[in-house]
Amino acid sequence: MNLRRAVALSVWWAIPVLAWSQQPSEMKPVTDRLAASIYNGPSMTTLGELADGIGGRLTASPAYVRSTEWAAAKFRSYGIENVRLEPFTIPAGWQRGTASGAMLAPLARPLSLASLGWAPSTPAGGVHGTVVTVADVAPDALRSREDELRGKIVFLDTAKIMAEGYGKALPKLESAWPTFQKAGVLAVIMPDREKNNVLNAHDSLWGAKLVPLPAAEIGMEDAKLIQRELERGPVTIQLTIENKTSGETTVNNVVAEIRGSERPDEWMLIGAHLDSWDFGTGAQDNGTGAISVLEIGRALMLLGKAPRRSVRLALWGGEEQGLLGSYAYTQTHQSELDKCVAVLNTDNGAGHPKGWKVEGREDLKKAMQPWSDGLLKDLNGGDLSLDTTYDTDHGPFVLQGIPALDLWVDMSHYFEIHHKSSDTLDKVDGLDFKAGEAIVAVTAYAIAQSETPIAPHIDHQAVGEILKKAKLEGLLEHVGVWKP
Numbered sequence: 001m002n003l004r005r006a007v008a009l010s011v012w013w014a015i016p017v018l019a020w021s022q023q024p025s026e027m028k029p030v031t032d033r034l035a036a037s038i039y040n041g042p043s044m045t046t047l048g049e050l051a052d053g054i055g056g057r058l059t060a061s062p063a064y065v066r067s068t069e070w071a072a073a074k075f076r077s078y079g080i081e082n083v084r085l086e087p088f089t090i091p092a093g094w095q096r097g098t099a100s101g102a103m104l105a106p107l108a109r110p111l112s113l114a115s116l117g118w119a120p121s122t123p124a125g126g127v128h129g130t131v132v133t134v135a136d137v138a139p140d141a142l143r144s145r146e147d148e149l150r151g152k153i154v155f156l157d158t159a160k161i162m163a164e165g166y167g168k169a170l171p172k173l174e175s176a177w178p179t180f181q182k183a184g185v186l187a188v189i190m191p192d193r194e195k196n197n198v199l200n201a202h203d204s205l206w207g208a209k210l211v212p213l214p215a216a217e218i219g220m221e222d223a224k225l226i227q228r229e230l231e232r233g234p235v236t237i238q239l240t241i242e243n244k245t246s247g248e249t250t251v252n253n254v255v256a257e258i259r260g261s262e263r264p265d266e267w268m269l270i271g272a273h274l275d276s277w278d279f280g281t282g283a284q285d286n287g288t289g290a291i292s293v294l295e296i297g298r299a300l301m302l303l304g305k306a307p308r309r310s311v312r313l314a315l316w317g318g319e320e321q322g323l324l325g326s327y328a329y330t331q332t333h334q335s336e337l338d339k340c341v342a343v344l345n346t347d348n349g350a351g352h353p354k355g356w357k358v359e360g361r362e363d364l365k366k367a368m369q370p371w372s373d374g375l376l377k378d379l380n381g382g383d384l385s386l387d388t389t390y391d392t393d394h395g396p397f398v399l400q401g402i403p404a405l406d407l408w409v410d411m412s413h414y415f416e417i418h419h420k421s422s423d424t425l426d427k428v429d430g431l432d433f434k435a436g437e438a439i440v441a442v443t444a445y446a447i448a449q450s451e452t453p454i455a456p457h458i459d460h461q462a463v464g465e466i467l468k469k470a471k472l473e474g475l476l477e478h479v480g481v482w483k484p
């Protein structure tokens with residue numbers, strides 16, 4: 001008997017018999033059925049219904065509301081009985097209307113632009129004025145320029161403003177808007193960062209808050225032209241923007257639950273945001289993620305027997321304005337979060353899958369390894385990354401110390417479509433999309449069925465250490481979701 005065998009035998013005796021039921025190979029017959037159900041399923045057709053049938057789904061817009069009703073009906077059509085719309089509120093509603101603008105002098109030419117999200121309309125007939133560059137939005141720097149800014153259109157040099165990082169720039173930007181308003185600035189323009197005058201939909205403030213002045217993003221080349229002309233002399237531009245704004249607005253998350261067959265009070269959650277920006281139809285940001293949640297619900301119901309623990313299926317609103325729906329859920333469900341064993345999130349597009357991001361948790365990486373090797377490797381999803389972000393809806397659950405994983409896929413082509421008019425169905429590779437879905441489905445089943453929870457919750461201090469390492473603490477404290 002060699003030493004290795006002796007160790008193996010002693011381990012054998014140490015493992016309770018039940019634990020064998022959670023070996024990856026023991027679960028494989030069921031997870032194979034799940035994966036086959038996904039690969040043979042209607043993901044692309046369902047995505048077409050959402051992306052082409054409903055279109056872009058800006059939070060709280062009529063299209064978003066339609067998408068929540070459509071998704072709830074889908075869950076019910078799969079035989080899931082416990083389906084709810086769960087409301088939360090956002091400070092302001094916003095709907096895009098029309099935007100146009102032109103340089104009047106020294107050249108006469110149209111400008112490639114769009115309204116900034118959560119910005120109001122210009123007065124009827126639009127505004128026109130000379131352009132003044134602002135590259136430093138620190139309160140002191142702006143106060144001394146108030147007279148100079150009166151009656152002007154501010155060109156916000158965001159490349160310089162953001163150079164110190166979003167976390168440090170955001171508080172200054174927030175305080176700059178009221179200063180602009182007080183100084184009598186007519187409107188604000190800011191350059192996009194991508195060539196060919198391509199526009200990326202975005203807003204300026206965290207949390208669906210209105211900015212007080214009309215504001216537009218402007219194509220990169222048009223912005224550079226304005227900057228060069230400003231070196232030669234005055235530049236005059238004209239802007240006309242028409243949007244609809246409203247006060248505090250209710251938004252619904254869609255939440256469905258498949259009750260666990262043995263321990264229904266313990267639960268795991270599979271989530272993705274249903275809202276999108278509105279230039280494209282939100283096919284990959286985050287139509288593919290949202291359809292994954294629906295599809296996994298469908299495939300789990302087809303198994304005929306629910307896994308041990310309950311599986312909650314959540315479609316969030318308000319993600320694009322600061323993960324608002326998922327954050328609201330962690331607040332509303334605070335009293336039962338201790339029963340949440342894990343959260344799986346999907347929101348990085350439908351690129352070729354790699355595996356899971358475990359958000360800075362070494363212990364979770366270690367715990368996942370046997371499942372990654374035993375079940376996910378053959379699905380192209382066996383890799384694990386310690387990368388930590390607060391860029392999508394796993395974030396609020398990470399703050400609660402819950403094991404939260406974000407699907408990790410190849411993103412080398414993602415930013416060609418992200419928040420752009422090209423985020424449409426034709427860019428989705430059906431096979432990569434389904435491969436990602438299958439990885440989420442199999443992981444979800446393994447976590448919900450496993451005898452023991454995948455990994456423990458970690459305490460507030462341990463979460464703080466992860467955030468500090470990822471340099472996220474300052475930003476999250478500033479936006480009010482984290483207290484050290």
Ligand SMILES: [Zn+2]
Nearest residue numbers: 285286347392
């Ligand atoms: Zn997204």
